[in-house]
Amino acid sequence: MTTAHDHRRLGRELELFDTDPLMGAGLPYWLPDGAIVRHALEEYVREAERRAGYRHVYSPVLGKRELYEISGHWEHYSGDMFPPMELGAEEFLLRPSLCPHHALIYRSRSRSYRELPLRMAELGGMYRSELSGVLGGLTRVRAITLNDAHVFCTLDQAVEEARSALELIGRAYADLGVRAARHRLSLPGRGGKYVADPGLWRRATALLRDVLDGSGIPYEAAEGEAAFYGPKIDVQIADPAGREATLSTVQIDFHQPERFDLHYIGADGAKHRPVMVHRSVIGSVERAVAHLVEVHGGAFPPWLAPVQLVILPVADEQAEPARALARHARDLGLRAEVADPAQGTLAARVRAARLVPYQAVIGAREAAAGLVAPRLRDGRRPGPLPTADLLRRVADRVSSRGSELWEHA
Incomplete structure (x- = not known):
């Protein structure tokens, strides 16, 4: 990629992430500003899921080989998994997905139809033994943090749950300032991969078509892109060079509930097999951040920006009011910093903070009157404001999690 917004270049220039040969290819580490973006994104999706009725769990990144033999991963997906680790007479594997673990959590006790749909979510680690030739930046990595969730429901609930997942994805894209390039119905191809x-394939495919048709979303069918255990809806994104990747997915799965012998007690008192709806709102955190860097060129929406407010005292005499304003901003939950005069001229400091959504200049006149002169990233200058008014406006914009920099008059 030669575009100026290549996340591999810009992410390092902005000190969001980097790599080291001693850690290995496909294993990036997150620098403080990148960790802030990642944390804000994770907190956003957790809250969105909580509001949508999901409950969060944690599960280990290791499992016995037997677990992945039951799920089918060992038979159909072992070429993409790291080799087993022998511990005594047992073999353990780094998990390639979270769904087998969530199936075990579901079956940890008896379930009633009254509990369904049961929506289980996790931001969890998983691992893929990608070849070094296909690794790149944050888009293809070996250690993945996946925004994953599984809904255990009745057959009658499956279409509505999948449709609701698509709506959740759409709302997240709007808040993140990204757009879907297209929706794809991913179907099986030929060979023993599936x-x-x-x-099973006919039933799941028919339900996913109902979801897409009922949502009024245009889509294209693509053979050979399904998961090994079932078809899926893939939400495709495009980088600035026009190359596509899958970010979000929705799947309806009959295979895993059967493999793990999942059931619930119905209103008739008999055992019934649940359907498992897999869905990921933002896909992997790594790929999501890579796309956000490229879409926004580092000028993130205010709620995602590593620094949301930079305060610029004109001279040393205004340093203390600037520090006091920064402390007040942090008390309100804002990420604020002071760019003091020792860092250069006012013009140089303004340029250095060009990607920060909000700048607040404090000169002698502003300090005497308890005011600041705000500057917005897009070049607007709203005019002098009391410090409390500025912080209220910035906090409102951040809490709204939108992309607008200033409230409309």
């Missing part, structure tokens, strides 16, 4: 159960 579970051999034609009835």
Whole structure:
């Protein structure tokens, strides 16, 4: 990629992430500003899921080989998994996905139809043994933090749960300032990569078509892009060079509930098999951040920006009022810093903070009157404001999690 917004270059220039040969290819580490963006994104998706009725869990990144034999990953996906680790007479694997662990959590006790749909979410680690030739920046990595969730529901609930997941994805894209390039119905191809159960594939595909048709979303079918255990809806994104990747997914799965012998007690008192809806709102945190860097060129929406407010005293005499304003901003939950005069001329400091959503200049006149002169990242200068008024406006914009820099008059 040669675009100026290549996240591999810009992410390092902005000191968001980096790599080291001793850690290995495909294993980036996050620098403080990148960790802030990642944390804000994770907190956003957790809150969105909580509001949508999901409950969060934690599960280990290791599992016995037997677990992945039951799920089918060992048979159909072992080429993309790290080799087993022998511990005594047992073999353990770094997990390639979270769904087997969530199936075990579901079956940890008896379930009633009254509990369904049961929505289980996790921001969890998983690992893929990607070849070094396909690794790049944050988009293809070996250690992945996945925004994953599984809804255990009745057959009658499956379409609505999948449709609701698509709506959740759409709202998140609007808040993040990104857009879907297209929606794809990913179907199986030929060969032994896929579970051999034609009835399963027909049922799941028909339900996903109902979801897409009912949502009024244009889509294209693509053979050979399904998961090994079932079809899926892939929400495709495009980088500035026009190359596509999958970010978000929705799947309806009959395979895993059968493999793990999942059931619930129905209103008739008998055991019934649940359907498992897999969905990821932002996909992997790594790929999501890479896309956000490229879409916004580092000028993140205010709620995602590593620094949301930079305060610029004109001279040393205004340093203390600037520090006091920064402390007040931090008390309100804002990420604020002071760019003091020792860092250069006012013009140089303004340029250095060009990606920060809000700047607040304090000169002698402003300090005497308890005012600041705000500057917005887009070049607007709203005019002098009391410090409390500025902080209120900035806090409102941040809490709204939108992309607008200033409230409309």
